[in-house]
Amino acid sequence: MATGRTHRPATRSRGIPEATVARLPLYLRALTALSERSVPTVSSEELAAAAGVNSAKLRKDFSYLGSYGTRGVGYDVEYLVYQISRELGLTQDWPVVIVGIGNLGAALANYGGFASRGFRVAALIDADPAMAGKPVAGLPVKHTDELEAIISDNGVSIGVIATPAGAAQQVCDRLVAAGVTSILNFAPTVLSVPEGVDVRKVDLSIELQILAFHEQRKAGEDAAQESAAQESAAPAPAVSGGADRRKGPDGDVPAVMPA
């Protein structure tokens, strides 16, 4: 792929926007539920509600996949399930390894959502020799020494890292060297990987921090002055001997927006 600009703006082969890809699993889950209730067809409106998005967005998303609906009727549930599964690559088997079998790793190993959608846990790997052989979620934990062999024997291309932060980069390097090209990282670290390797990050505490931000704002609507008061308690910047030169986004005046 040529990094270059698209000489064909329309009709790009597989030009599915990243934002759309991220929503396909949502649609798939909603569709699977409908399928289990033997619902034959669904409208964009209904499906969008079930997936928690709006219908225009959903139709636009599906338009990148092709014209899989019927005007005046809606979408055939089974057919869409198949098409989205195929698009996501879930019609094939993906062996994954989970490295780091602490609380989180064990939770992941037991998580039903993995196995149910084309993912197969090929092995659980931990650095602690005491863990070796112990069964977790029905699988015996393997020692890190076997990592490379497991990956090549099973053709693993997706690895899940659930180790402490300190071990994550090292594990990542070994996974990549052994042939893994996609990594789901639960460790609170930025991983550096060579070009061509995908990393997705799930960070539990970051999500909470984002919630706290919004929560604070809700509370702050009543007492908008509070944060200004807090700011006065800030440690002075060490650099450039100290006149109070810090300025908030709205200066020091009360931050009231003209609606």
Added chain:
Amino acid sequence: MATGRTHRPATRSRGIPEATVARLPLYLRALTALSERSVPTVSSEELAAAAGVNSAKLRKDFSYLGSYGTRGVGYDVEYLVYQISRELGLTQDWPVVIVGIGNLGAALANYGGFASRGFRVAALIDADPAMAGKPVAGLPVKHTDELEAIISDNGVSIGVIATPAGAAQQVCDRLVAAGVTSILNFAPTVLSVPEGVDVRKVDLSIELQILAFHEQRKAGEDAAQESAAQESAAPAPAVSGGADRRKGPDGDVPAVMPA
């Protein structure tokens, strides 16, 4: 432009873009690491590298908070740590409850990242009477019956849902009724909540599915025809008696990139 639903421009009280808010925890983590190494100042370039973003983006992000840097020098680490913490609301104490103490709930309860950043686990709650009283991460698990009392006694405004999908909405309703206004949802369901309640969703299997999509594309570069072959095996759409009217994004012609 009539039909305007949003009476509020939404998400603009302090004017910090949502995308920026989502990155502040990343910066904060990188800064904390620098702080622990007693690094006094850092440039946007260095900090951006540590956080895994590019420096222009970082500077733009910080510009929404205020002018906290020094031209020609960089940012004072301690000062920035404080400012970002304050902006995120981490200078105050946030009691949280975790509902659903299975593998994942236990993992969350043990997760150090929570306690370390202004979050305090006020209680662990589970519906299983057999769990009640059992210690997890040093806290005795409480029964769901006590949910409302725990929330009001502790002034909990943030709840974490780690129950099975089937129980999630019900738990959510009770949390909200009891006064919780921010929810971090690990259950694979779309929660419906009243206006004013924030929900963030973490879905482990969705992340894997997104990885699988990209992984498939990597593999497909060698054998681009394969997916066309698979498409022929698709179940025919049930709707509208059967002529082969399905069309992929490029019709039926082989989807080969000019590349």
Added chain:
DNA sequence: TTATGTGAATCCCTTCACAGCC
């Protein structure tokens, strides 16, 4: 000279609104 802070340009995503087909 160095590195921040920020208008301006660009890119991407979302939403609108309606043409097209059932």
Added chain:
DNA sequence: GGCTGTGAAGGGATTCACATAA
């Protein structure tokens, strides 16, 4: 009539590039 599929408009976010300040 109903609902999909999609150009076009609109809004955000990212990136560029340079004026600005230490």
